[in-house]
Amino acid sequence: MREFTSPPVASAPPVGGLADVVFDHALEDPLRIALGRKVDGQWRDVTSAEFRDEILALAKGLLAQGVRFGDRVAIMSRTRYEWTLFDFALWSVGAQVVPIYPTSSAEQVFWMLYDAEVSACVVEHEDHSMTIGSVIDRLPALRRLWQLDSDAVGELRAAGEHIDDEVVHRHRRAVMPDSVATVIYTSGTTGRPKGCVLSHANFMYEADNVITRWEPVFHSKRGDEASTLLFLPLAHVFGRMVEVAAVRGRVKLGHQPNLNAAALLPDLAAFRPSFILAVPYIFEKVFNAARRKAENDGKIGPFDKAVEVAVKYWDAMEHKAFGTGPGPSAALRVQHQLFDKLVYSKVRAAMGGRVRHAMSGGSGMDRRLGLFFAGAGVLIFEGYGLTESTAAATANPPEQTRFGTVGRPIPGTTVHIADDSEVWLHGGHVFQGYLGNPKATNETLHDGWLATGDLGHLDEDGYLTITGRKKEILVTSGGKSVSPSQLEERVRDHPLVAQCIVVGNDRPYIAALVTLDADSVDHWLNMRAKPKLSPTDLVRDPDLETEIRRAVVAANTLVSQAESIRTFRILAHQFSEEQGLLTPSLKLKRKAIEQAYEAEVAALYRA
Structure with a gap:
């Protein structure tokens, strides 16, 4: 089959923007629990009316501090309640949000703020402020900086107390479906990130079709409260869509900033999402x-x-x-x-x-x-x-x-x-x-x-x-075209493997670099009564090499002999975003990895 269409089950509203639903829900059912917010280690319910009031007060503060219709305002933070407040407050006044990954380097931050001509920025903490401070002399359009951990929300609420609610509503009514809601920069596996311009209609069309089609699965059983704990980065489009769909679909939304199991699992147990x-x-x-x-x-x-x-x-x-x-x-x-x-x-x-x-x-x-x-x-x-x-x-x-x-x-x-x-x-x-x-x-x-x-x-x-x-297809020196993704994913299925990158472009055969999952390796050593080894010694352990070889052999069953991984090397350390080897969404930067590990790749092809 070459083409398949699924007919729509919802359409974007003919007027209005993303913030309208917050005010509509508060009017229709002000006491409904809209969000959960963690305060001093405890989850506290936030009603539709409370959520609306917080957004309205924040929107007034933004106007008081000079944010205007069509301005681009960046948010650089982990996933947290305040991000959602700022998203909907900025949309209420017709501003465009530019999300920035909190782990971005100073040069990455500079490029996105410069390219988008950002006029104001919300950051999470002092380290982010210092990152922006290091490049601010090259950002003439940037006029305001607010820091969440220094009570940016309280500061803006106080600044906007003198502004009438109707001023916000006038801005909100001027937002149309084709107005720009956000500019999200691609992860940039190759080259500089590009700013994707997404409208209010884009989000409403996507969210409403997904909500209508999958609404029954939001509940753990028929008739119970639908709720989800958002731990995906809100700087990524996936997390952003979850945020929008939850608010539009009346799904109770909680936020968790840490993806590591030690922080995430206790909050899953306490929040109990459906x-x-x-x-x-x-x-x-x-x-x-x-x-x-x-x-x-x-x-x-x-x-x-x-x-x-x-x-x-x-x-x-x-x-x-x-x-x-x-x-x-x-x-x-x-x-x-x-x-x-x-x-x-x-x-x-x-x-x-x-x-x-x-x-x-x-x-x-x-x-x-x-x-x-x-x-x-x-x-x-x-x-x-x-x-x-x-x-x-x-x-x-x-x-x-x-x-x-x-x-x-x-x-x-x-x-x-x-x-x-x-x-x-x-x-x-x-x-x-x-x-x-x-x-x-x-x-x-x-x-x-x-x-x-x-x-x-x-x-x-x-x-x-x-x-x-398309851009990742490898062509060996013998002319064989190989798609690396299925091989890499199958090798990664092994619990000891953290990452795998397949190489072989213009080479005589396909090979791979493999990194290890630290928790799984520690467990593997304990279960075999092996001593704790240094990373350098660990990658030379013959038993470990045998385990990784099993993963490679399993992957090779998916492809022909000419496409198979002939040899591999285990690396002492994982690829990281800090090294510039991963995108913020954890995708491999292939060219950067091959350059950083040029010697290791060359060794795979020595006779």
Whole structure:
């Protein structure tokens, strides 16, 4: 199949912008719990009316401090309650928000603030203020800087006390669907980041179609309160769409700034969301932590058996959903029920206990991992999208989830596969273009069609599978074209592996660099009574090399011999964003990695 369209189930409103829904909800149901906010270590409910009042007061302060309709204001912070306040307050006065990753370097910050001609900036803490201070002499348009940890919200509320509410409402009524809501800079795996211009209509069209189609999955059971804990970075389009969709869809929203398990798991237990949205990395972490605990408790055999049962159970359920099988056998159902009490309930408890559904995006998720979670009682809907498509363009439907694919086009979207297998997208969520960059816009947008740069194919039911990136195709010196992504993802399935990058462009064969997951390696050493080793000694351990070789052999089963990984090298340290080797969304910067590890790559090809 070369093209598939899903008809829309919602349309963007003919007038108004993203902030309107906050005021509408407060008028319709002022006492409804709209958000959860963590104060002094405790979660406190925020009603629709309280949320509106905070946004109105903040919007008045922004006007008092000189923010005007159409101004671009940057936010540089981790995911926290105040980010959402500023988003909706800025949208209330017709300003355009420019999100900045909190880990961005001074030069990255400079480029985004300069390119977007940002006039004011909100930062989280003093370190961010110092980062901007180091480049402020090159930013003539930047006039204001507010710091969240120095009570920026209180300062602005006080500044706007003398302004009448109606002044904000006049600004808000002037916002139209085609007004610019935000300029989000791409991660920039190659070259300088480009500013994606997204309108209020883009977000409303995307959010309302997703909400209408997937609304039943927001609840853990029929009729309960829908809630989600947002721990994705709000600087990324995925996190931003979660924020907008939760507010528009009357889903109670909480914020968690830390992605590490030590901080995240306690808040999942305390907030108890009914569903979560994450990247595959989070689900891999939950699974690997559960498996390590089982091994520590001497129960690895039963755990691995429970995994097999879960995978077989949901594989049978999937076949039944598509009419290609009868579903799980009676014996498999009995086994599944037994392991639900022994294993699966504990996996669900690690995510707060109420989660029955989740959405995953950002990168590909292994089919087997998806089947396991579904069999364990958490059905994950994998999707696909880009900043340029305002997050999701495809997602698996609730009633027919096909693991290993990124689903069908979301309502209102058409997916087309070009002659060279590039994925093209069309719909009301496709962006307006790149800020101040008509050349890049014309290369990407063609009569409303977004050329994604991703390669993929549609099956007979309209389900999309992503097979790689056009720019990442490796061509060996023998002329063999190889897509590295599926090899890398399969190697990463091994719990000891943190990252894998496949190399081989203009080389005689394919090879790989592999980094290690520290927690899994520590556990692996403990279980084998091995001493703690230095990173340099660790990568030379023959038993560890054998384990990684198993991961490589498993990956090679996916491809022909000419496309297989012939050799690999284990690195002592992971690739990091601080080194300039990862994007803020944790994607590999291939050219930068190959340059940084030039000697290691060369060693892979020595006779």
